[in-house]
Amino acid sequence: MSRKAFTRLLAAVSVGVALTACTGNTAAPPAGQAGQGGAKVANDEPGEKVVIGFSAPAADHGWMAAITNATKAEAAKYSDVELKVVEGTNDVNLQISQVETFINDKVDAIVLLPFDGAALTPVALKAMKAGIPVINVDRQFDSPFAARSTVLGDNYGMGVSAGTYVCDKLKGKSDAVVAEIAGIDSLPLTQDRSKGFADALRECGLKVNNRVAAEFTVESGEKAAANLLQAAPRIDAIWNHDDDQGVGVSAAIKNAGRKEFFLVGGAGSANVMREIKADNGLHKATVVYPSTQGADGIRLARLAVQGKSLGDLVEVEIPRQVELYAPVVTKDNVDRYLPAAFES
Amino acid sequence: MSEDTATAPAGAPPRPRASGVTTFLASAPGRNTGLVVALVLLCLVGVATAGDRFADLDNVLTILRLASVIGVVSVGMTFVVTGGGIDLSVGAIVALASVWATTLATQGMANNSHWLVVVFTALAVGAGCGVVNGVLIAYGRIVAFIATLAMLAAARGLAEIISNRRTQIVNVPGFTAFFDASVLGVPVLVLIFAVVAAAGWVLLNRTTFGRRTFAVGGNPEAARLAGIDVRRHTVLLYTLLGVLCGIAAVMLIARTTTGSSTHGYLYELDAIAAVVIGGTLLSGGRGTIAGTVFGVLIFTTLSNVFTLNNLSISAQAVAKGAIIVVAVLLQQRLARRSTA
Numbered sequence: 001m002s003r004k005a006f007t008r009l010l011a012a013v014s015v016g017v018a019l020t021a022c023t024g025n026t027a028a029p030p031a032g033q034a035g036q037g038g039a040k041v042a043n044d045e046p047g048e049k050v051v052i053g054f055s056a057p058a059a060d061h062g063w064m065a066a067i068t069n070a071t072k073a074e075a076a077k078y079s080d081v082e083l084k085v086v087e088g089t090n091d092v093n094l095q096i097s098q099v100e101t102f103i104n105d106k107v108d109a110i111v112l113l114p115f116d117g118a119a120l121t122p123v124a125l126k127a128m129k130a131g132i133p134v135i136n137v138d139r140q141f142d143s144p145f146a147a148r149s150t151v152l153g154d155n156y157g158m159g160v161s162a163g164t165y166v167c168d169k170l171k172g173k174s175d176a177v178v179a180e181i182a183g184i185d186s187l188p189l190t191q192d193r194s195k196g197f198a199d200a201l202r203e204c205g206l207k208v209n210n211r212v213a214a215e216f217t218v219e220s221g222e223k224a225a226a227n228l229l230q231a232a233p234r235i236d237a238i239w240n241h242d243d244d245q246g247v248g249v250s251a252a253i254k255n256a257g258r259k260e261f262f263l264v265g266g267a268g269s270a271n272v273m274r275e276i277k278a279d280n281g282l283h284k285a286t287v288v289y290p291s292t293q294g295a296d297g298i299r300l301a302r303l304a305v306q307g308k309s310l311g312d313l314v315e316v317e318i319p320r321q322v323e324l325y326a327p328v329v330t331k332d333n334v335d336r337y338l339p340a341a342f343e344s
Numbered sequence: 345m346s347e348d349t350a351t352a353p354a355g356a357p358p359r360p361r362a363s364g365v366t367t368f369l370a371s372a373p374g375r376n377t378g379l380v381v382a383l384v385l386l387c388l389v390g391v392a393t394a395g396d397r398f399a400d401l402d403n404v405l406t407i408l409r410l411a412s413v414i415g416v417v418s419v420g421m422t423f424v425v426t427g428g429g430i431d432l433s434v435g436a437i438v439a440l441a442s443v444w445a446t447t448l449a450t451q452g453m454a455n456n457s458h459w460l461v462v463v464f465t466a467l468a469v470g471a472g473c474g475v476v477n478g479v480l481i482a483y484g485r486i487v488a489f490i491a492t493l494a495m496l497a498a499a500r501g502l503a504e505i506i507s508n509r510r511t512q513i514v515n516v517p518g519f520t521a522f523f524d525a526s527v528l529g530v531p532v533l534v535l536i537f538a539v540v541a542a543a544g545w546v547l548l549n550r551t552t553f554g555r556r557t558f559a560v561g562g563n564p565e566a567a568r569l570a571g572i573d574v575r576r577h578t579v580l581l582y583t584l585l586g587v588l589c590g591i592a593a594v595m596l597i598a599r600t601t602t603g604s605s606t607h608g609y610l611y612e613l614d615a616i617a618a619v620v621i622g623g624t625l626l627s628g629g630r631g632t633i634a635g636t637v638f639g640v641l642i643f644t645t646l647s648n649v650f651t652l653n654n655l656s657i658s659a660q661a662v663a664k665g666a667i668i669v670v671a672v673l674l675q676q677r678l679a680r681r682s683t684a
Contacts, residue, residue: 059509060606185657213657217606218511222599226410227651230403231394247511248600255409255524255599256402271513344511 046080047306052298053102055095056113056137058088061216061244063267063291066342067113067138071294081302092119099123103130109301112147113137113294121146133304135297139189148304150321151296153289155189158326159196161287162239162264165328167204169237169262169284176236177209179261181224181249183241185213193241193266210235214245221248229253235261243269243286244344253282267291268329270341277334285330291342293324378674379622379638382667386645394652403648405531411644412537413595414614418636419544420588421615425624426548426631427581428561429488433477433495434589434615438608440503441469441593446512446603459519462597467590473499474586478579496612503605512603523598533595540588545633557581561628617664618643621671642667 052075059065068088075083084107086098092115100123102110110127114120117139124134124146136147170176180197183190190213201207210232214220221240229235229252240246243265250263265272265286275281300318309315329337390398397403417434424431445466473495480491514520523532548554559567560577568574589608596607620626621642622635646667650660 060504061509062511065509210654212651215609217609218600218602218604219596219607219609223410223647224651226406227648230397230400230406230648231652231654233397244511247513247602251599251601254601256406344513 043303043308043311044078046078047302047308049080049082050109050302050305051082051084051107052301053084053086053099053105053107053110054112054294054298055086055098055102055110056088056294057095057115058090060090061242062269062342062344063242063244063289064088066291067294070292070342071111071298074292074295074298078302080306081298083298090115092116095120096123099127103127103132107132108305109133109135111135111137111294111297111301113297114139114141118142133301135301135304137293137297148320149300149318151293151300152321152323153293154323154326155192155289156196157323158241158266158287158289159193159198160200161196161326161328162193162266162285163197163200164203165264165285165287165330166237166239167201167206170204170206173236174205176206177232177234178206179210179228179232179235179238180208180212181221181228181238181240181245182211182213183216183245190241197239214242214248216242216245218245218248218251221245222252223248225249225252226256229256229258237261237264239264239266241266243267243272246272246283247344250282264328268337268341269344270338271344273329273334273338273341276329276331277338279331285328288327288329288337290324290340292340296322296324376623376632376635376638378677379635379642379671382671382674383638383642383645386642386649390645390649390652394649397652398649403652405534407641407644407648408534408537409531409599410648411640412531412533413592413599414611414618414644415537415637415640416540416588416592416595417585417611418615418618418640419540419633420585421619422544422622422624422631422633422636423548423557424581424585425616425619425626426561426628427557427578428564428628429481429578429581430492430616430626431477431582431585432489432492432612433473433499434585435608435611436496436499436503437470437473437586437589438593438596438611439605440473440499440506441466441590442597442603442607443503443507443512443605444469444603445593446514446597447506459516459522462514462516462519463594466593466597467587470586470588470590470593471583472586473589474583475579477586478582481582482575482578500605507603507605509605514597514601514603520598520601523595533599536591536595540591541633541637548631548633553580558629558631561625561631563629614643617668621668639671642671 054071056068057064059068072083072085075081089095095115099110099112099120103126110132112120112124112134121141121143124136124141125143127134128146128148133148134146136150138153140150140152141147166178178201180194182194198208210228212224212228214224225248238261240249240263246265259282261282262284263282265283266289268286268288272283272286275283276285303309303318309317310319417438421431421434445462448461448465477492477495480486481488525532527535548557556572556577559570559572560574564574597603618639619636622632622639624631624635643664646663647660650663
């Protein structure tokens with residue numbers, strides 16, 4: 001891991017990605033709403049043609065599917081962008097050869113969400129050496145030379161946001177029981193989230209009393225939550241890292257007939273946000289982990305190739321790193337985030 | 345897993361034709377002493393470390409509910425393994441059946457599709473996959489390991505295509521309500537598991553179908569000479585397992601309110617592990633439903649005890665490995681003693 005940049009930039013989150021939902025019970029938001037992020041600026045004028053190669057892990061859960069869909073939709077908005085999308089894969093070897101193919105095809109830029117940042121670093125370096133700017137998304141390379149620009153979600157910040165919200169809600173309850181349902185425990189991103197959560201709770205004298213880990217899938221969420229509810233007869237707050245597995249967590253809670261706590265979600269799926277909006281369930285908040293990072297990668301790649309900079313910055317070049325904020329979505333501000341949310 | 349269990353003098357060697365003796369031994373309580381000891385030890389650890397929270401009725405029902413889905417699959421796996429086969433595609437079949445059924449429940453037909461449609465779709469998809477597996481193995485002469493490996497890939501891929509890798513949430517009225525209900529305090533899911541296990545036990549130990557299964561697994565050539573249609577029987581075994589995967593898919597839909605291409609992840613390994621520590625021979629010819637049920641309960645109880653004590657998933661995985669070895673060793677020692 002390279003040292004984290006301390007400067008935080010709030011990236012404008014582009015919205016209006018009408019994700020076609022399978023569930024068929026949601027109205028797709030109207031595309032391209034004004035006043036949301038990504039206002040029209042001179043940068044949007046068509047420039048020289050840019051061929052961008054995009055590779056990401058397999059879309060095996062809602063958030064990752066949303067990343068890929070939003071990326072394709074963003075590229076389609078620009079007449080001067082041609083996007084080459086390869087089939088998402090969790091096989092590191094295959095992903096390396098995908099990037100090698102991009103290099104051989106002499107694309108103008110590569111947007112890469114690596115399955116494993118460290119494993120994809122050498123081939124990203126190779127692309128940079130060949131003069132192809134690489135935009136690194138979500139999972140970081142371990143060399144600063146491997147990418148021209150990096151778009152990151154803030155996993156540690158997610159934990160901090162969740163922990164701070166829980167502290168606020170449980171004000172003054174020193175004996176409060178806080179539980180955590182993590183995602184895949186072997187991933188650095190899960191460890192970052194848990195660390196942020198624990199650090200934020202420590203600030204108000206609370207701690208994680210019960211912690212279980214699931215695997216980002218509905219079924220694993222149900223299993224982990226069912227056992228957790230037995231382990232802790234009384235709980236005041238639960239933070240669940242991931243809204244995809246949250247569907248299973250909610251099912252387990254319903255089966256157990258428990259109601260004495262509130263739930264904080266993670267990632268920010270549309271169905272959890274609708275529950276927050278309706279205020280009729282246990283979800284009182286969720287912490288956004290933007291699924292539009294790939295889309296922002298496309299914009300940055302295009303600007304890098306065309307020699308433009310970010311519209312609202314004074315700089316001549318696009319920044320080295322954009323770390324996205326992890327806001328807490330509650331009933332009060334849910335309407336701002338719902339249009340950009342992804343469907344589980 | 346040691347290969348020499350097949351040749352170890354643990355009970356009678358598999359015979360060309362299963363005699364009543366082998367059948368009796370396979371179901372004799374003595375066979376499962378080791379497993380019962382292991383399960384009791386686990387429960388004692390649970391009571392010692394988590395006391396009232398472990399020995400609580402709610403917690404016991406939670407363990408049973410978590411064991412139900414994988415339990416139903418494991419019962420079916422017992423038949424296939426006893427018949428000398430193996431099925432690596434059970435998890436993928438569960439995923440495909442769950443997705444196919446929930447697609448009907450969540451798309452166009454949702455508003456007027458009766459929940460029975462969901463149930464029968466899942467069963468039909470499971471049976472269909474089982475038939476394909478069986479035909480490829482019995483008539484296509486493809487090794488079971490390879491044929492079901494192909495099904496593992498194809499079924500999960502198809503599930504991803506149908507669901508577009510989305511979690512499909514079901515709101516069919518009455519459907520989840522039925523499965524979440526309890527009869528006399530016992531959750532419906534647990535009852536289903538109990539019925540499947542009991543029916544499986546009868547089928548394996550008290551019927552011609554069961555005897556043929558032992559025969560086919562023990563020595564297919566001898567079984568053929570004895571007049572058993574080995575190929576047809578093989579197809580039936582995989583179909584039975586497929587149907588049980590369909591039932592498991594319905595249970596999973598009810599439990600999670602969703603169908604998803606990620607359902608049933610690694611079920612094949614959990615089911616095979618439960619079957620093997622239960623005392624069913626991986627080489628075929630000997631099988632025990634009761635042993636399998638104990639095997640499933642041991643794994644589920646293990647994860648429950650670990651969660652109650654707030655221990656990590658990684659430590660749980662290590663313990664799981666140790667339990668498999670200890671249970672199999674206990675099983676062999678005690679089984680030898682009980683048949684000596």
